[in-house]
Amino acid sequence: MHKNQGVIGVWLKSILQNKKIEVWGDGSVIRDYVYVMDVANAVVNAFDMVDGAAVYNIGGGKEYSVNDIITEIKIVLVFHLK
Numbered sequence: 001m002h003k004n005q006g007v008i009g010v011w012l013k014s015i016l017q018n019k020k021i022e023v024w025g026d027g028s029v030i031r032d033y034v035y036v037m038d039v040a041n042a043v044v045n046a047f048d049m050v051d052g053a054a055v056y057n058i059g060g061g062k063e064y065s066v067n068d069i070i071t072e073i074k075i076v077l078v079f080h081l082k
Helices: 007-016 036-049 066-081
Strands: none
16 A cells, blocks of 8 residues: 555555545456465465476456446445444
């Protein structure tokens, strides 16, 4: 949240500072978000499996739109503000 990179961190920082979040476009763009520890584990595991040059794609396997992320943030905030 201390860098202006990554939509989730940027939005959470804005919310905590009582600022409006900024959405570029209509929110329909999709991404495959991955938990950082899952990426770290995949990299470590890849070192054990590589016998030479190889290419690996790391993903969560589920796509989320910007609108999906906004909805989830709202759900969490409403739950915690009760």
